[in-house]
Amino acid sequence: MSLYQLEKDGDVDSLLDHLKLSDSPSIRKRAAEILGDVVGDEPQAVDALVRTAKEDDDEEVRGAAIDALDAIGADAIERLVAEMAGVDSEGADWVRAEAFVETLSADRPELRMAAANALRRLGDAGALPALVEALDDPKPRVRSRVARACGAIGDESAADALAARLDDPVGHVRREAADALAAIGTERSLAPLLDAVDDDNDEVRYAAVMALGGYQGAAAIDPLIEALDDDSDVVRRAAVFSIVELLAAAPTEQSHRIRETIVDRLGSADRSVVDPLVELLEESNQPRERRNVAWLLGRVADDEGYDDAVAALIDALDTDDGTTAQFAATSLVELGGETVERELLDLLEDAECSETAQSKAVFVLGKVGGERARDRLETVLDRTDDEEIRKQAFSALSKLGGRR
Numbered sequence: 001m002s003l004y005q006l007e008k009d010g011d012v013d014s015l016l017d018h019l020k021l022s023d024s025p026s027i028r029k030r031a032a033e034i035l036g037d038v039v040g041d042e043p044q045a046v047d048a049l050v051r052t053a054k055e056d057d058d059e060e061v062r063g064a065a066i067d068a069l070d071a072i073g074a075d076a077i078e079r080l081v082a083e084m085a086g087v088d089s090e091g092a093d094w095v096r097a098e099a100f101v102e103t104l105s106a107d108r109p110e111l112r113m114a115a116a117n118a119l120r121r122l123g124d125a126g127a128l129p130a131l132v133e134a135l136d137d138p139k140p141r142v143r144s145r146v147a148r149a150c151g152a153i154g155d156e157s158a159a160d161a162l163a164a165r166l167d168d169p170v171g172h173v174r175r176e177a178a179d180a181l182a183a184i185g186t187e188r189s190l191a192p193l194l195d196a197v198d199d200d201n202d203e204v205r206y207a208a209v210m211a212l213g214g215y216q217g218a219a220a221i222d223p224l225i226e227a228l229d230d231d232s233d234v235v236r237r238a239a240v241f242s243i244v245e246l247l248a249a250a251p252t253e254q255s256h257r258i259r260e261t262i263v264d265r266l267g268s269a270d271r272s273v274v275d276p277l278v279e280l281l282e283e284s285n286q287p288r289e290r291r292n293v294a295w296l297l298g299r300v301a302d303d304e305g306y307d308d309a310v311a312a313l314i315d316a317l318d319t320d321d322g323t324t325a326q327f328a329a330t331s332l333v334e335l336g337g338e339t340v341e342r343e344l345l346d347l348l349e350d351a352e353c354s355e356t357a358q359s360k361a362v363f364v365l366g367k368v369g370g371e372r373a374r375d376r377l378e379t380v381l382d383r384t385d386d387e388e389i390r391k392q393a394f395s396a397l398s399k400l401g402g403r404r
Contacts (some may be wrong), residue, residue: 006104007034010355017046019065025058032061036068038209046076051111053080058182058392061112070117077121081114098126104130109139116142120149128153130279133163140170147173151180155273156188163192171201182211190215200230209238213245218258220246225265230404240276247292263299274305279314294324298331310335316341318357333367341369343375355386362392366399 006014015038018031032052039045041395046069053065065392069076070382081103084126103115116134121125131153134146147165150158158180165177178196185327194215196208209227212220224246243262250258266273274297281293291308296314301309313335316328332340344361347353362380365373381393 003030003034005387006239007038010038012039012042012045012167016045017047019052020053025061025350028052028056028061031397032064032068036071037364038065039072046079049076049081050080050282053114059109060142063332064112065112065363066117069114071122071158074118077114077117081111081118082110084111084114084261091123093124093360097122097127103135107200108143108330109137112137113145114141116145116149118295120145120152123153125155128155128158133159135161135165139303140168143168143170143246144176145283147176147180151176154184156184156186159184159186159189159192161185162189166192166196166199172357173205174199174201175203175207178211182207183215184215185211187216191219194219194223197227205230205232205235206238206255209235209242211242213242214249215246216249216254218250218254218261221261221265225262228266236272237276240273241280242279244277244289244296246294247296248288261296262296266300271304274301278308280306281316287324290316290321290324291327292317292374294327296333298327298334300337306335306337307339310339310343314347314361317347317360318372319353322356325356326359329364332364341365341373344369345372348376348380353387357387357390358384359386361391364399366392366395 001011001014001017003015006018012035015031015035019028019035021107022031032049035045035049048064049069049072051061052071056062056065066077066080069080081100097119100115100118103111105120106112106115112134116131119131127320128150131146131150135143135150137146143165147162150162162177163183164181166174168174168177174196178193181193193208193211194314197205197212199205199208207225211226211228212224220242224239224243228236230236230239233402247255247259247262276296277293277300281290281297284290284293294313295310297313297317310332313328313332317325319325319328332344345360348358357382362377365377369377377393377397381390381397384393
């Protein structure tokens, strides 16, 4: 039976057999990884993983066992360190932290890895100087876990050392450093990621692009626009999401300039930009995010993705958030065209259309409609009792030449 099926079935006994008995390091490694995901604190599994972390002949298998123990919980990873280095797993947090700090300089890399994982779980800022020093560990698998621990502690005093690891020769270390800088999340920690969008590793570029959505300044715009042409579809989509987040997070005094700069840099966007924006507008439950997507779609959707953008914006007219609905309406005005007019006229025929959506539809038709729109608006004016819709209908008809 495949490891995939064993994982799906949660067959711990069979996974343990593969971990203990398989002659293939890749199978033992994968079995360890799965065990970290599927077991709780079952003593038999923890025993086997501890033994594997201490005794397996393959360093990648030992590393996978350490990470699996870490995934199981603090007690499991600390038991490993206790057995390998004699650390008292029952002591006070500060006592254990000091012991783990000492273990960061142990001869065996497995011990250093386990100590870094344990310090990440403890989150003791007092361990940060030792962790920063350990970022220069000769073993990349230790450096990656130390970087992860620095990110979990979240103190920007580690930012410079983590930024230096963005030049690490090993891709997964650079990825962990980028993730750690993103987790710290201050301007000092995010600034080094502006250049990481050009890394030759897809995962590093993805981590940098995702993090730059939280960078409160115009300096992130060009790197994110550049990432829209990335060879990786995942990175391109991340760039779209981060551009939206950048709009949402922009300080009030910079908001207008950042909006205009983004629109200027984007110009007419293709499907790789429009499709994720449509997806966000349809699926996001964050009002601030949806408002900015609704605003942006009307300024970047062109021939490619136009119909999908129009459909998503029309659906957004009926949202509970009035600002999102208003931005959707103004974006439909920006897009204009026969499709917008036709879809809005169809919306007004929908018996389930809310009065709020009708009011917004009437507003847009007053801006983009023709003779068909004027005829329909006269009918709306004669039939509706809603004062807001009547007001919008009068205003729209006046823009279309008045009633006949």
